[in-house]
Amino acid sequence: MDNNSYCVIEITVKNHPGVMSHITGLFARRAFNLEGILCGKIGDSEDSRIYLLVDNDERLDQIIKQLQKLYDVMEVLICKTCKPSVFSQISEIVKNSDCEI
Amino acid sequence: MANGKNINKTMNGAQLLIKLLELQGVDTIAGIPGGANLPMYDALYESSINHILVRHEQAAGFFAQGVARTTGKVGVCFATSGPGATNALTAIADAKLDSIPIVAIMGQVSYSLVGTDAFQEVDTYGLTLPITKHNFLIRNIKELIKVIPEAFRIALSGRPGPVVVDVPKDVQLQTIEVTDLPEEIKIISEKIEDPQTINRIKEAAEMINNSKKPVLYIGGGVINAEASNHLAELAIKSNIPVTCTLMGLGAFPPENPLYIGMVGMHGARYTNLLMHEADLIIALGVRFDDRATGKIEKFCPNASIIHFDIDNAEINKIKDTDIHVVGGLKEILEKMIPSITNNARKEWLEELDSLKNKYPFIMPSKSDILHPLNIIKEIGNILSEDDIVATDVGQHQMWSAQGYPVKKPRTFLTSGGLGTMGFGLPTAIGAALANPDKTVVCISGDGSILMNIQEFATLADLNLNLKVIILNNGHLGLVRQQQELFYNKRFIASKFATNSDFAAIANGFGVKGIKIENAENALEIIRKHIKEPGACVIDVPVSPQENVLPIVPPGKANYEMIGGEE
Numbered sequence: 001m002d003n004n005s006y007c008v009i010e011i012t013v014k015n016h017p018g019v020m021s022h023i024t025g026l027f028a029r030r031a032f033n034l035e036g037i038l039c040g041k042i043g044d045s046e047d048s049r050i051y052l053l054v055d056n057d058e059r060l061d062q063i064i065k066q067l068q069k070l071y072d073v074m075e076v077l078i079c080k081t082c083k084p085s086v087f088s089q090i091s092e093i094v095k096n097s098d099c100e101i
Numbered sequence: 102m103a104n105g106k107n108i109n110k111t112m113n114g115a116q117l118l119i120k121l122l123e124l125q126g127v128d129t130i131a132g133i134p135g136g137a138n139l140p141m142y143d144a145l146y147e148s149s150i151n152h153i154l155v156r157h158e159q160a161a162g163f164f165a166q167g168v169a170r171t172t173g174k175v176g177v178c179f180a181t182s183g184p185g186a187t188n189a190l191t192a193i194a195d196a197k198l199d200s201i202p203i204v205a206i207m208g209q210v211s212y213s214l215v216g217t218d219a220f221q222e223v224d225t226y227g228l229t230l231p232i233t234k235h236n237f238l239i240r241n242i243k244e245l246i247k248v249i250p251e252a253f254r255i256a257l258s259g260r261p262g263p264v265v266v267d268v269p270k271d272v273q274l275q276t277i278e279v280t281d282l283p284e285e286i287k288i289i290s291e292k293i294e295d296p297q298t299i300n301r302i303k304e305a306a307e308m309i310n311n312s313k314k315p316v317l318y319i320g321g322g323v324i325n326a327e328a329s330n331h332l333a334e335l336a337i338k339s340n341i342p343v344t345c346t347l348m349g350l351g352a353f354p355p356e357n358p359l360y361i362g363m364v365g366m367h368g369a370r371y372t373n374l375l376m377h378e379a380d381l382i383i384a385l386g387v388r389f390d391d392r393a394t395g396k397i398e399k400f401c402p403n404a405s406i407i408h409f410d411i412d413n414a415e416i417n418k419i420k421d422t423d424i425h426v427v428g429g430l431k432e433i434l435e436k437m438i439p440s441i442t443n444n445a446r447k448e449w450l451e452e453l454d455s456l457k458n459k460y461p462f463i464m465p466s467k468s469d470i471l472h473p474l475n476i477i478k479e480i481g482n483i484l485s486e487d488d489i490v491a492t493d494v495g496q497h498q499m500w501s502a503q504g505y506p507v508k509k510p511r512t513f514l515t516s517g518g519l520g521t522m523g524f525g526l527p528t529a530i531g532a533a534l535a536n537p538d539k540t541v542v543c544i545s546g547d548g549s550i551l552m553n554i555q556e557f558a559t560l561a562d563l564n565l566n567l568k569v570i571i572l573n574n575g576h577l578g579l580v581r582q583q584q585e586l587f588y589n590k591r592f593i594a595s596k597f598a599t600n601s602d603f604a605a606i607a608n609g610f611g612v613k614g615i616k617i618e619n620a621e622n623a624l625e626i627i628r629k630h631i632k633e634p635g636a637c638v639i640d641v642p643v644s645p646q647e648n649v650l651p652i653v654p655p656g657k658a659n660y661e662m663i664g665g666e667e
């Protein structure tokens with residue numbers, strides 16, 4: 001994966017059941033590309049951290065501004081040290097579940 | 102108004118909700134009851150809040166907009182779950198696009214049933230997510246105490262917008278011991294203290310002082326910010342011509358010689374041509390909408406851009422700026438005006454005069470009495486500057502924007518962003534109820550009026566001082582015009598096969614209906630009925646052949662407009 005053509009946005013959000021739809025809905029309705037998404041709770045706080053893999057193009061500025069406007073989003077950063085390649089390894093990282101159905 | 106402190110009472114969620122609304126200063130709510138919001142209505146029974154029973158939830162949303170657009174306060178509407186909520190969606194989306202503060206409170210099926218496809222269950226949260234500034238689904242009675250005032254704060258603060266609060270029925274029926282309740286939200290605008298921002302404001306002032314051909318490009322943001330006095334001060338001090346977008350109409354007095362009319366798709370020739378000559382555009386509370394700018398690459402090609410706006414996301418969204426400041430327009434202008442030097446701008450104003458003489462806005466001949474523009478001009482003569490005009494959507498809307506002299510902010514209500522047919526009547530009803538001392542005129546078309554015609558019943562209930570003028574061309578006029586100009590006159594689905602008798606319909610609803618038969622005495626009849634207190638509907642026959650001109654064809658630059666020449 002070419003690290004320069006992608007960018008990882010790191011956001012901190014108030015955690016509740018609707019917050020993910022606010023974020024993915026924003027990308028869909030503004031026709032922003034969203035290549036990957038990683039999300040997890042921060043410790044045992046009320047907050048979550050979300051990493052978004054997006055195209056590194058001229059729309060990045062607008063994406064960040066629109067994310068900042070979302071009510072549940074507390075902080076938006078460009079993660080300079082994040083590796084876009086993590087997103088293509090997700091399936092390997094995740095595949096070790098003992099959930100039984 | 103009730104004071105929330107020391108309440109010490111057991112209440113259910115519905116009673117708590119109504120109490121919280123009272124504490125936010127709400128005096129009127131429009132809505133329709135149903136299974137999922139009946140507890141709220143039961144609580145309203147004991148409230149001082151006045152409820153307006155409209156006939157469709159879309160009208161409840163527009164009613165709330167009529168209150169909000171004319172007063173700047175939050176308008177509130179109620180709808181039940183399922184079809185009640187879906188009916189309200191159009192009015193909510195409309196408020197989003199025009200940045201209007203409303204709070205829509207919806208009943209929802211009990212939380213224990215959410216997700217089971219229960220009777221009248223629809224995912225209101227999901228449906229309203231993309232069309233609100235923010236939305237809430239209440240899961241627990243305790244959340245109400247925080248969420249209701251927060252909904253008002255969100256609706257009013259920054260760039261205003263609609264907020265939806267979805268309240269499941271079991272939450273409405275849960276009880277809680279209440280001791281302390283929040284007071285009315287007051288929005289305090291942020292002072293500008295950051296030295297960098299102050300520097301940029303100074304730089305902007307310098308840019309204005311050094312410019313030779315500046316134009317102020319004004320949008321609805323100036324009205325929302327109540328900054329029209331500051332705008333006037335700036336324009337007059339530096340002699341800068343002012344143009345308004347559809348949403349900005351009323352922000353600057355049209356009788357001032359610096360006013361150059363509405364910009365864009367249906368702007369006058371001289372307006373668009375002068376903009377094209379500008380060396381500096383000072384954009385205040387605008388979003389560079391395509392109806393205002395035309396083909397953006399060719400919009401004001403020789404101009405630098407200063408953009409002041411409350412919404413950071415509007416900066417550099419469509420057009421790159423040279424200087425921008427994010428913040429309250431009043432505060433920004435207050436800081437900037439002292440650095441603006443007096444400037445006669447003799448040459449630029451001469452250029453304005455000569456363009457205006459050469460390419461004026463062309464009015465139809467006075468003898469064409471029933472030309473919509475002549476009727477609208479006459480309405481302008483009849484009404485006072487504080488009276489209110491609401492429009493529907495179509496040719497009559499654009500003629501109103503061109504021909505009605507909007508002299509004050511919040512007196513011209515129109516669906517700018519969403520362009521919703523059916524907006525006019527229910528919005529006018531909300532406006533009339535919130536402004537009992539004013540005359541309200543709704544200028545509509547025979548297409549649009551039918552989209553919320555059931556509200557004649559609400560109008561009859563309230564007998565407001567509201568006159569509905571239907572400019573009846575037997576067509577979806579704006580569609581017909583597009584087909585004539587851009588689809589080779591292949592007219593389809595734009596002419597009505599039958600013509601409704603709107604005066605008889607109004608009478609049937611219990612509202613006085615008048616049908617104007619021909620040009621003879623038409624304007625006198627209109628004047629007489631507008632002057633008479635109370636409600637009436639006036640059906641005015643107009644020619645179906647007229648077009649709104651000039652017009653910038655789709656995809657063209659503003660200076661490439663067609664028509665509207667002598």
Ligand SMILES: Cc1ncc(C[n+]2csc(CCOP(=O)(O)OP(=O)(O)O)c2C)c(N)n1
Nearest residue numbers: 495496497520522546547548549577578579
């Ligand atoms: C709800 C809705 N449906 C369709 C349209 C598309 N549309 C825009 S103007 C127009 C015609 C409006 O006709 P009328 O109200 O009679 O006004 P006129 O143009 O004749 O003045 C239509 C169908 C719209 N704006 N809103």
